[in-house]
Amino acid sequence: MRVSIRLSRKSDIRQYTKLLQRTYQDAYTSEKLGLTKDCFSMKVFSTPDTQKYLKSSLIINKKQKTWLAFIGKKLVGSITMTESGKEFELRGFYVSPQHQGKGIGKQLWILAKDFAKRKDIILDIYAHNKRTISMYKKWGFVIDRKKGVFYRHWPEWPEGLKAKCIYMCLNRK
Ligand SMILES: CC(C)(COP(=O)(O)OP(=O)(O)OC[C@H]1O[C@@H](n2cnc3c(N)ncnc32)[C@H](O)[C@@H]1OP(=O)(O)O)[C@@H](O)C(=O)NCCC(=O)NCCS
Numbered sequence: 569m570r571v572s573i574r575l576s577r578k579s580d581i582r583q584y585t586k587l588l589q590r591t592y593q594d595a596y597t598s599e600k601l602g603l604t605k606d607c608f609s610m611k612v613f614s615t616p617d618t619q620k621y622l623k624s625s626l627i628i629n630k631k632q633k634t635w636l637a638f639i640g641k642k643l644v645g646s647i648t649m650t651e652s653g654k655e656f657e658l659r660g661f662y663v664s665p666q667h668q669g670k671g672i673g674k675q676l677w678i679l680a681k682d683f684a685k686r687k688d689i690i691l692d693i694y695a696h697n698k699r700t701i702s703m704y705k706k707w708g709f710v711i712d713r714k715k716g717v718f719y720r721h722w723p724e725w726p727e728g729l730k731a732k733c734i735y736m737c738l739n740r741k
Pocket residue numbers: 591595661662663664667668669670671672673674675691692693697699700703706
C-alpha cells in the first residue's frame with residue numbers, strides 16, 4: 569500500500585467532501601445520542617454552508633495548510649492546521665474507515681505538527697469520540713477543562729438534537 573501525500577487544491581473538493589462524509593458517518597453515528605446516519609448524509613454535506621466551510625479548508629496560505637493522503641488516485645486522508653493568534657488549530661483530520669489504523673493518520677499528523685512550529689495546538693472533538701480522544705492523549709494532548717464544553721447542532725439535524733463537544737490542547741512551551 570503506497571501512500572502519497574501532497575497539499576490540497578481547490579479541485580479536490582469532490583473527493584474531500586466524500587472522504588469527510590463517509591468518515592463522519594462511520595465515526596460519529598451514535599444510536600444512544602440519536603445521531604443517525606442521516607445526520608451525516610451526502611445531502612447534509614452538500615448544502616451551500618457546508619460546502620463553503622469545506623472549500624475554506626482546502627485553501628493554502630501562510631496561516632493554513634491542508635495535507636491530503638492518496639492511495640493511487642483515491643483520497644484516503646486529510647488534516648488541516650490553521651494559525652489562530654498565538655496558537656494553531658487542528659481540524660479536518662480524517663482517514664477513511666477502511667484505511668484507519670495503518671499509520672496514515674500519524675504521517676499526516678507529523679507534517680501538520682511541524683507546520684505549527686513550537687506553538688500550542690488546540691482542537692475540539694465530539695465527547696463520544698472516545699477512541700480518538702485516547703489517541704490524542706497518547707500524543708500529549710490534555711482536555712482543556714477551563715474552556716468547558718459546548719453542544720454542536722447542525723441546521724439539518726432534527727430540532728433539539730445536539731452533540732456534546734470538548735476542547736483539547738497540546739501545550740508545547
Ligand atoms: C483519528 C484518525 C484521523 C487517525 O488516523 P489513522 O490513520 O487511523 O491513525 P494511525 O493508524 O496513524 O494511528 C495513530 C495512532 O492511533 C493509534 N490507533 C490506531 N487505531 C487505533 C485503535 N483502533 N484503537 C486505539 N488506538 C489506535 C495507533 O496505534 C497510533 O498510535 P501511535 O501514535 O502511538 O503510533 C482516524 O482514525 C479517523 O479518521 N478517525 C475518525 C474520525 C476522527 O475521530 N477524526 C478526528 C476528529 S477531531
